[in-house]
């Protein structure tokens with residue numbers, strides 16, 4: 001159940017406890033596929049590689065999806081990245097078809113930026129608890145009640161919510177954009193992640209009204225148990241994604257986007273790392289760490305934890321090689337977004353992309369390090 005390290009906020013105005021419980025129940029009911037046998041894996045990879053070429057398609061995967069998909073993306077000239085970098089890569093790549101291994105908002109962002117391309121999801125039903133927590137009608141009402149504020153939304157939202165916003169941000173660029181807006185004297189509405197919102201507010205001193213959504217994966221990390229783990233491994237560095245609760249963030253040596261956390265393992269002079277983000281990231285993190293560095297999962301069990309996810313996003317977990325082959329063989333469904341919504345949502349996303357380009361943010365992982 002959602003715990004709150006943000007006692008100063010009344011999130012009940014934006015989302016109720018019942019609504020959060022309903023979303024956690026949806027997450028708990030997701031069924032993830034079982035991994036293939038060695039022989040089947042080789043067969044799937046061979047057939048998919050040929051079809052990607054035949055169809056002028058490129059695979060763009062998030063760090064949290066199955067290792068099979070991440071390695072295939074790398075082997076076939078695709079990309080593995082955080083959500084900002086996935087958007088940039090898909091936009092700049094010449095392939096006429098983008099295949100997104102991740103969750104729905106990532107595919108929608110790709111389609112909004114590239115309406116002329118075919119954009120397919122490995123799994124159409126893969127959603128995100130943050131997206132679910134922020135329905136457009138209630139969000140729009142909230143924005144209408146505060147017309148003096150800039151609307152800044154996290155990329156983990158629907159196309160409709162993006163279309164209602166002034167700025168879209170990912171965790172890799174949120175601090176920079178909010179600092180910029182604050183320096184320009186703007187007050188902000190932030191949605192949907194309460195923990196990321198309160199972290200940004202603390203870091204920047206911005207005047208922000210927060211939506212009360214949570215990520216069902218990161219909300220489950222527990223500070224008391226993390227403290228005990230730190231006592232057991234006093235030499236370990238703690239890496240935390242900012243969708244985690246405030247008291248967990250407080251224990252971090254590094255707080256950042258998935259790419260920032262992968263880079264931290266590469267650059268920090270430590271032998272052990274406790275990682276508070278989806279364990280799918282361990283594939284690329286272990287590559288970045290090289291031999292001699294040990295990665296450990298941060299604890300998700302403890303007082304008040306529901307452990308619906310236990311360190312792995314159920315919707316990211318829906319993606320697998322069998323589904324990808326099926327999409328390529330049967331011709332998956334191109335993502336559809338109403339033209340009017342698409343053109344309005346493109347404005348704040350392009351604003352973010354241009355801001356990132358001008359400052360060289362999110363370009364560090366360009367070479368798929």
Ligand code: 13P
Nearest residue numbers: 082083084170171257258
């Ligand atoms: P990143 O942008 O850091 O990859 O985060 C996306 C996400 O959904 C994390 O839960």
Ligand code: SF4
Nearest residue numbers: 128129215216217313
């Ligand atoms: Fe959404 Fe959390 Fe899954 Fe990321 S890990 S896609 S924020 S539910």
